[in-house]
Structure formats: C-alpha cells, structure tokens
Amino acid sequence: MTGKLFIGRRFREVRESKKLTQKAFAERLGISLSYLNQIENNQRPVSASVLVLLAERFQIDLSSLSVNDNDRVMSMLTEALADPIFAPYAPNMQELKLVVQNAPGFAQALLNAHQAYRRNSEQLASLDGQIVNWAGEPTAYEEVRDFFHLVDNYVHELDTAAEALAERLGIPDNNTTTALVNHLEARHGVQIRQSGPHENSLRQFDRASRTLWLSPYLPTPTRNFQIALQIAALEEEERIGQIADQAAFRSADARNVCAAGLRNYFAGALILPYQRFLQSARDLRHDLELIATRFGASLEQVAHRLSTLQRPGSKGVPVFFARLDRAGNITKRHSAAKLQFARYGAACPLWNAHQAFEAPSQIIRQLAETPDGVRFLCIATELSKGRGGFGSPRPRYAIALGCEVSYAKDFVYADGLDLTNKGTYEPIGISCRICERTSCPQRAIPPLKSRLNIDRDCRHILPYRISS
Template sequence: MPASKLYAGGKLRELRLRLDMPQKAFAGRLGISLPYLSQIENNHRPVPAGLVLALAREFGFDVNELSAGEPDRVVADLREVLADPVFADTPVPDADLGLMAANAPALAHALLSLHRTYRQTTERLASLDEALGREGSGVAPLPWEEVRDFFHYCDNYVDAVDRAAERFAAAAGLDGEGRLARLADWLAERHGVTVIRHRDGPLRAFDRSARTLSLSRRASPESQAFALAHQVALLDHGDLLDATLDFARFRTEDARDICKIGLANYFAGAALLPYRAFLAAADETRHDLDRLADRFEASLEQVAHRLSTLQRAGARGIPFFFVRVDQAGTITKRHSATRLQFARFGGACPLWNVHQAFEQPGRFLRQLAETPDGVRYLCLARDISKPGHAFRAPMRRYAIGLGCEIRHADRLVYADGLDLGAPDAFEPIGVSCRICERRDCHQRSVPPMERNLQIDHDRRDIVPYRIA
C-alpha cells in the first residue's frame, strides 16, 4: 500500500512565522521556489520527503511535529459542535472540516469558542428559568472549560515546565528512596518552609507568614510527595508559571488562577516522574503500570496520566489517551494524543470498558475496541478508590482509562495473550451517542443529532426508531 501524502501547510507556515522569516527567504533556505512554498503552505501540494529533510537540516525542526495530532483534535471538536441542532440545516462534510483545521486553525478555534459561549449562555438562561422555581441550580463555570482546552490543545505537554521539573528532580536527588524527606529538606533549605503533618484539615495548606506547609496524614505517601512538589513549583518557578499563563491569554482571572494550579500540578507530576528516566522505564517494563508505580513511588493514576504526556519533540513516547470518569460516567479528566477524541459534552460511550471497572475493583480490564472511523485500540481500565479514612467519611471512586492504537500494542505487556489479528475480537465503541454514527448499537441512549430518524408505529426494536 503506498504511503499517504503529508499535507502540513499550517505547521510549515507556523514555523516560518515563528522564525519571523518572509516566504522568499524561507523558500531560499529550503531550496525551493516561492510559488512552490506558497502551494505547500496552502495545502495544495503535499510536503515531499526532501523538504522534510531540509527542515530538519536547516532549522533543527522535529519532523514528528508535521504529523502531530492537533488537526485531528480540532476536527473531532468541530464535528461535535456541528452536531448541535442549531446547525441542522447546514451539514458540513468531514473533508471541509479537515481543510479548515489544517488551513485555518485560528478560524476553527474561533468557531469552537463561539459555540462554547453560545452553549454557556443557553445553559445559563435555562438555569435562570429553573431557579425561578427552585433554588440551588447552576451550571459549570466557563473558566474550567477554558483551562481544559488549554491543556487539550497544547497536547497535554508543556515543554518549559516539563524540563524545569526534570532539572529540579536531578538537583534535589529524587531518583531514589526517601523523596518525602528530600522534598521537605529542599523547602526548608531554599525557602525556610517547615513541613508539618496534621490529622484534620485540608490535604495541603501553606501559611506564608509562618512559613509552614501542613500536610494531611490521611493522604498517601505519593500524594504527600505530590503536594510538596506542587509547593516547590509555586515557590521556585512562579515566574515560569506566570509567563506560561501570559502566553495562554485567558479571558478571566478565574481561568488564569485555575490554570496556575494545573501547571503546578503538571510540574509536580513531571518532577516525581522525570521525563527521560520515566520514558526509559516505561519502555523497559513494557508500560507495566504496577511496576512503574512501584519504581517511582507513584500512584497508578499519576503513572497513567504521565504516560499520556510523553510528547516531547525528538523523544516522544507511545501516543496514549487517558481519561478519568466518576461513577455517573462523567469525564473529570481527559486527554488524547491519539485519533480518539473524547466528547466535550456528556459522558463517554457506555460500551467502553472504563465503565465496567467499578464492577471489578482492583483489576486491570483489557479491551480491544474499534471506533466508527475504523481505527482499532487496546484499552485498559482500572478503578481508583480514594478512601475517607473514617467510618462515615465518603469514599471517592473513579475509574481511569488508558489506551493506544493497536499498532503500538506489542510494546505493552497488557497485549500479551490477546489475538490482535482476529477481526471479531474488537468491540465497536463510539465517542458519545449524540454524534455516533452506528445504526445498530444496543446501548444507544439518544439518537445521533445529525441523522434523520424513521419512526414506525407498527415496529419496535431495541430502540423505538431507525436511523436513516
């Protein structure tokens, strides 16, 4: 089968603008004509292999960036937005969405932002109507979605913060046992902060005037280490976090403040699981989450989340998707470096094994799955319980999902014993019912928004309609 042609004009144009070079000078460095460069930047021609090599030679460009997954994410988000009934009279083919994501990414993001604002306004109006008759109603604030989109579109990898965390881990000696003591010593020696532990109160509390950092004894050792590394991020690298936030240009202070917590958390995870050491260990153990958690004194959730962030230019890991859901099926964390993109609104597909994890606690569940676009995945799921440490204290229960495309499965220990070549071994899953095109799904909860329905009063099947 011939290799597919690479159309990456947007990435090429982005590189040229980042270098602040006019088209003529850029074309000259690459040894091509100005009209030819213009055709490539407008995706009228594919990027030839010779030009890829020239990019690497002349500008040290990581060629993996040419096939990075942002256009796929944008197309998936646009497809979901256009499934809204407000666009019912204007169907847009996927080919047009691909062109928009590749050639006009700024316009695509503007459309996504516009729809998000429309949706928020609609929800607030509905909430206001409800509040007239009943107190206590409300909607999710926009700042959380803004922050989610920030991490979503930077591929869940923030290079400057990741590298700073890796340097800190080496300087603080976090590569062996006794990390809690080393982190506490760092805070004491560099910032005069004393770490104390209490039985009641918040998981982490920093008193700036007293220079004390209180940690809850109820938290696990890995959570305590994460909290200490989080505080290091705020005290040692506040300027770096603020510069990253300036670059993000959030519309509200709430979004900025929320994202600062997210960046400090990112630093903490990257410090406890340093990039190069963790990537090497992941390859060595064939991505065995239990062994990685034991080696780095981390939780399974921390390890799974970290695997989904290994997207450093020139040293990329396997592209994973990572998701965390609660018992109601609500997605509380989501990221995908694969072609599988999660629904922005609503829950995940009920046929996905992540929902079954609550029924079989303490076990990794494996699933071979195929999405409507024909892409096949190896999916893992595991329940994660967070105890309350008291008889009447509530236990928080989540399930995490981690997976990759089947072409990477041989690098995972979890693929052992599975028949990856059997077509009937792959279960059909979707993204969410509202945009799923499958016509014969026995678990469909709502009809797809962009398909006409056929209602037959004399016939009833699993669902009371047929999808045209």
C-alpha cells in the first residue's frame, strides 16, 4: 500500500461494470460488506492486498487507478534509489512521480525488495558467517510501523467510536479519571485496585475477579491512558480485529502488534477526543503545555495526538512527531509533513531533538531547512519516564514536533522568530547516508553515491572531500 489511497468512485465503476451487487463484489474480493461500503464512500483507504485482489480477479490494470501524489512514498523511493546497488541510475523527480501515481503497486514492491536487501546485508555484516534465515521479511514492528505510517496515523472507525464514547462520558468537561472509572464499573463490572508496591506492571487485568490492578505510582495522565486502554480491550476487540485482519500482515506477531497499537490509538482518542482536541489546538496555537493542562494529559500524549489529526474534511496542521532515546534511536515516528525520518541509520545530528537532553524540561525551538529547500519550525523537549522512589529506573526521552514554516504562525513557538530571514534557518538532513550537503561539519559517514577525495597534504574538518 503506497499511502492513504481513496478510490471509491473507481471501485464503484468496476463493480457496476461487472453488474455485481456490493455483497457479491465483496465476496469475490474476500472482504466484508461494510469494508467495501466504506471504500466506495471514501471513508476507508484501500489496502495493497485488496488492490492486488482487484487486479487478479477482475483483470484491472492498477496503473489506471488514480492516486494523489504522495510525498512520503516519494521520499522513501528517493532514499532507496540512492543506494549504490542502483548506480548509475538516478531518476529525476518527474520519473518518480510517474511511478508513484501510475504504478503504486510497483513502487511498493520496489520498496519491499530494497528493505529486504538492506536487512539481508545488515544481517550478513553482523552475523559473521553464521547460518541464519535469509528470508528478508520485515519484523513485526517494522510492518506495523509502516501500516500506521501509510494510513496517515489516522484510523477513522476507532477515532469516531472513541469520540462518541467521550461525548457520552462528558470528556473532557467532567473529570476524566472519574468518568473512565465509573464507565468501567457500570458497563463492565470492573473494579480498579492499586497493585502492590513491588509489582513491575503498570496495568494488570484479572478476568476472573473483574479487577484492574494499576501501579500506585502512575501519574494521572498515564493512569487515565491505562484505564482507557482497558476499555478499548473490552469494547473494541471486534473492530480492532477486523482492521488488523484487513491489513493482511505477513505474520501473527505483526497482526498482534498492530492490534496492540490500535488499542493504544483508541485510548488516546478517548482521552483526547478529535473535534474538541482539534479546536483546542487551534485556540491555544498548539501550546503543548496549555493543551495538556486543559485535557489533563501529558506532553507526549498531546504531541502524539497532534500527529493523528488527519480526518478527511477536518484536518489539523500537518505535523511531524518523533520520540528519541539518548542513543538517538527513534522509538516513535510519524510525519504528515514533508519532513521524513531515516529508515536506516541515525537522524541528523543538527536536528534540535538531540539538544533536548542538554536542557531538561525546556522547550527548544529551531528553524531548519532540509536539502530540498523546505523549511520547518521544529520544537523539542526532554521527558523523564521514571516512577517509584529513589533508585528506580528513570528512562529519558526527547519528543520532537514541528511543521512546515508556512504553518508556523499557527504555533505559539514561532512568536519572536524571524521566519523571513534565510540566515535563521539551520541546515538539517534526513541522515548522513543520503544527505547531499558536502560541507557539514557534523557528518558521520560519507553519502552513498559520492566519490571521496583524500588529500594527504591537507586536512579539513572532515578527513575527505566529497564530489558527486
């Protein structure tokens, strides 16, 4: 699947040309009637597996299906084709657009093949001749990460269901904790108790006694999220299972990881209901701390929710969101903006997300420009996940959020910054391996498709010079 592909009119035309009812058409494709109805009404994107079935069973040329230009797939293809294995071929942007628009299945197949090649290469380099399985299939987490990435991190059925429940419970007007606790007891007969002081789990549900055990050390936002997560597990399993099944993952592990992610999605949408949250973000100019206070949420919950505001007809500002650990590993990522995160290797060291660890609890601002000339407002802050007393582990993370500079005035963090002065923008890239900048003093490794000139009589900041 190359992205959020809405082709309801085309699906309906194919069905009507075959003189089939929706029920018969759905049975031929092996999908539910409700899913087909949502596709035809552009309420759900079409998955890659359904596209393949459409082509096979009705002799449809996939290139005839119109699709909007997808910046994320373009970025992924650009990065993949920068690999030396494709040298000396260097497609221009027009060629890439033609592939993405007219042959989305081929584009995804190429990306899958390149990902498999990269995984095999990395295994070969690290395992030093050991006998391994060279199937090259993506890990469960990689599959699920791509699933959420390619549906724009927005799941309509769960989002609207969570919003409807929040409306019935009076969230956020009523106390969120009280509303969730009362609903869990009234609807499901579940009592909430505090677990013992030495228990390691945040949440533990005992089905026999209908008891939800929660750690006594959870901050209120985390406690609310865990209760909402239990509500998702009790009320939304059928819907979640259908969504996970329709994604047609390669393994049961991936399907289960996706189901867990969808429960998390519902929980976040319940405590931060879409329209109320969207309006608050606009009214408060995306001030993370004020939004968090209004909803009784954490900064990370607010930042993550901002990245999901992609409801058709009621979208928020397209933002990117990421969470990093101190080693620079990106543990959460999503981008509705043009800024994309590296699929291989570390993120650009000039990105302000890394600086957040140097200024705990402060919000750091940055105006940045990528090699393609796109400019961004970037904000980052450090968070501590510690719980318990002295000596307990305290994992530290940085969260990063931002938007293209054309939306910057919608953010309070742009106040006082000179958005028109080119000199105020710091050059950043996706990762060193594909960055085109030849004079970056922070470069860790040479770019893939460049020649290196080494002068034994002259040393600059880098031990080599880069030539195209």
